[in-house]
Every structure is written in structure tokens, then in C-alpha cells.
Amino acid sequence: MRAGWPGGADVAVSLTFDVDAESGWLPEGARQLSTLSEGRYGVVRGLPRILAILERADVKGTFYVPGDTAERHRDALRAVADAGHEIGHHGHLHLQSDQIDAAAQREEIERGLEALDANLGVTPAGYRSPSWELTPETFALLVEHGFAYDSSCMGDDRPYVEAYEDLRILELPVHWSLDDWPHLHWRPGRGDAFTAPEDFLATWLAEFESALEERRHITFTMHPEVIGRGHRAALLDRLIAEMRERGVVWFAPHADVQRWVTG
Numbered sequence: 576m577r578a579g580w581p582g583g584a585d586v587a588v589s590l591t592f593d594v595d596a597e598s599g600w601l602p603e604g605a606r607q608l609s610t611l612s613e614g615r616y617g618v619v620r621g622l623p624r625i626l627a628i629l630e631r632a633d634v635k636g637t638f639y640v641p642g643d644t645a646e647r648h649r650d651a652l653r654a655v656a657d658a659g660h661e662i663g664h665h666g667h668l669h670l671q672s673d674q675i676d677a678a679a680q681r682e683e684i685e686r687g688l689e690a691l692d693a694n695l696g697v698t699p700a701g702y703r704s705p706s707w708e709l710t711p712e713t714f715a716l717l718v719e720h721g722f723a724y725d726s727s728c729m730g731d732d733r734p735y736v737e738a739y740e741d742l743r744i745l746e747l748p749v750h751w752s753l754d755d756w757p758h759l760h761w762r763p764g765r766g767d768a769f770t771a772p773e774d775f776l777a778t779w780l781a782e783f784e785s786a787l788e789e790r791r792h793i794t795f796t797m798h799p800e801v802i803g804r805g806h807r808a809a810l811l812d813r814l815i816a817e818m819r820e821r822g823v824v825w826f827a828p829h830a831d832v833q834r835w836v837t838g
């Protein structure tokens with residue numbers, strides 16, 4: 576894999592956003608209107624805040640979009656694509672791969688592809704599995720459909736080749752500690768907890784400093800309904816500014832990182 580970053584940057588950073596909206600809650604959500612409404616908030620309020628911050632900072636991100644979100648919120652997601660951000664595949668109904676059979680996994684991939692094409696005119700280069708669980712069946716579907724990379728696994732903290740038997744795909748790895756969900760999301764009865772936003776920013780920056788030291792790539796994961804609340808959106812703004820103070824950062828959508836490291 577190619578070493579170094581474009582323009583002699585010290586470090587490469589991908590800001591990624593999983594636009595789950597209502598899709599993650601549909602199986603249980605038919606009667607949970609409050610829960611669905613929080614998902615919708617991510618599109619109504621979170622997404623415009625995030626887009627404004629990225630535009631001010633002149634940074635492009637990657638937005639992983641379930642097919643259902645593209646259908647339900649077509650105009651909002653078109654605004655994301657029109658602003659030059661990357662759109663990635665994130666299932667169709669956000670069903671967790673290891674909890675559904677092989678036929679349903681195929682449906683998740685293929686209906687998701689159809690919805691992104693029909694509503695946004697996008698053929699995604701990359702895939703991120705809902706809840707980050709990849710199965711052998713879904714892995715095979717990614718290879719069959721020619722995805723250039725996956726972003727669901729954690730076998731390294733640098734871009735690497737993920738393998739299962741004879742299957743191979745470029746992996747742009749993630750980690751729970753860098754995901755806003757376990758730190759900042761809460762639902763009744765699930766045991767989630769709120770971390771103070773300042774503490775979460777400190778975690779992000781500590782990992783960034785490690786990446787800077789090792790001159791590697793780092794992926795941050797956010798959800799519009801989580802990071803997009805008023806007091807937390809400020810964290811994203813500060814994260815970008817603080818990283819720029821510490822080094823020369825190549826901010827790149829995942830597809831650009833994939834092309835660079837394999838180019």
C-alpha cells in the first residue's frame with residue numbers, strides 16, 4: 576500500500592456520518608413514534624448543521640446512507656451529494672447482517688444499491704455494515720458487486736486488506752471508541768450513558784495525536800441525530816480546528832483514501 580499522504584500531509588482524516596434516520600428503528604419502531612422522531616431529527620436538524628460546518632471548514636466527508644433513508648429523505652440527501660460529499664452504502668433497512676438470513680442480506684445490499692441509484696444517482700464505492708457486523712455472506716456480496724472498500728472492521732488502525740477464506744477487500748477500519756453513538760446516545764432501558772461532550776472531544780484528540788505521531792489514517796464516525804444536536808455540533812467544529820492546529824491534515828472522504836492507498 577502506498578506510504579505517505581498527498582501534498583506531504585502529516586496525517587489523513589476521514590469524517591464519516593451514518594445517516595440512519597428512521598431506518599435503524601423500523602423493526603421495533605412501528606409503534607415507537609418518539610424513537611422514530613429522534614431518527615428524523617438527524618435529517619431535519621443534524622444534517623444541515625453538519626453540512627454548514629463542513630462547508631465553512633472546506634472539508635468533504637463520507638455519508639453512509641441506508642436505502643430507506645435515501646427514499647424517505649431524498650431532497651436532504653441530494654443536498655449532501657450536491658455539496659460534493661461521498662455517499663456510501665449502509666444497507667437498506669439497516670438490518671444487522673448477522674441477525675438475518677442469506678437471502679435477506681442479499682436484499683439489504685441490492686435494495687440499498689437500487690435506492691441510492693434511483694434517488695441520488697449514486698453508485699457507491701464503499702460499504703459500511705449496519706452496527707458494524709460483517710458476515711461471510713455479506714462479505715461475498717461486496718466482492719460480487721465490486722465494492723472498492725469496506726468500513727466496518729477493526730483488525731488494524733491503518734488501511735488494510737480484510738480477508739475471509741478467499742475473499743479480499745480494502746478495509747478502512749473503524750472503532751467504537753471513535754464513534755459518537757456509544758459516548759453520546761441514550762435510550763430508556765438500554766443502559767446507554769451520556770459522556771460529557773468535552774470528554775469525548777478529548778478522546779477524539781488523543782487518538783488523533785497518536786495517528787499524527789504514526790502518520791496514519793484515522794476515521795471518525797458520527798450520526799446526525801447524535802452529533803447534530805446544538806451543543807454537540809460545536810464539537811465537530813472544534814475537532815476540525817484543533818486537528819489543523821496540531822499538524823498538516825489531509826481531510827479526505829473514504830473513496831479518496833481508497834484511491835490513494837491503492838493507486
Ligand SMILES: [Zn+2]
Binds near residue numbers: 599
Ligand atoms: Zn448505522
